[in-house]
Amino acid sequence: MSVLLKLWGAGTARTLRPIWMAEELEIDYELIPIGPRTGETQTKEFTSLNPKQKIPMMQHKDLNLSESLAICRYLQRNFKSKNIFLPDDEVSIAKEEEWCNFIYGELDETSLYVMRRHYDLKDIYGDSPIVVEACREYFMRQIHVVENHLSSSKTILKDGFGLADIFLMTCLDWAIFYEFSLPDNVAQYRDRISLRTAYQKAMKINYSN
Ligand SMILES: N[C@@H](CCC(=O)N[C@@H](CS)C(=O)NCC(=O)O)C(=O)O
Structure with missing residues (x-):
């Protein structure tokens, strides 16, 4: 085929x-x-x-x-x-959108990727320990939003594992790589989701080189 x-x-x-x-x-x-x-x-x-x-x-x-x-x-x-999970009503579509924008905008782009630019890639973007530290604090502030949310739900949308979970997990793995210590229930969420067969297969494929 x-x-x-x-x-x-x-x-x-x-x-x-x-x-x-x-x-x-x-x-x-x-x-x-x-x-x-x-x-x-x-x-x-x-x-x-x-x-x-x-x-x-x-x-x-x-x-x-x-x-x-x-x-x-x-x-x-x-x-x-x-x-x-594929949301099909206006409220859950909007909620998924809200979570994806938050995870992408606040955790990925504003915190982790700025840390990457000014630490791992400092030869290209410039060394800035102050910026890196500010991003670290900002990430920890934002992760409490996730901590609160996960205290009453096993996945980001209560109806099932989906798009926002894939985005959150990739940011949590990134945060662990940067030696963040995650709140207990967020760490447990990460452990649980990382058991998914598709995640394990994708990790092998993505990082095989
Ligand atoms: N907003 C983009 C970001 C893409 C991005 O920055 N990719 C990086 C790798 S993580 C890249 O391709 N960098 C290549 C380069 O800058 O030469 C997305 O989420 O796909």
């Missing part, structure tokens, strides 16, 4: 998301495991697909799509599976 879905990019928290989503949805896909800052995102071929020169990136039929959240949402809506 010909492969209709191509995913580009491996090796980072952001690239894990579409790979994990594809594994949960049991989609037949081809992975082109290019990495960041290897020159592979700068080639003519890749730049013509994604002028941002960033991974992850998805090709499906005539659609070229970048942004980990947009890709995962597209997969969730187009390849349904009992493994991923």
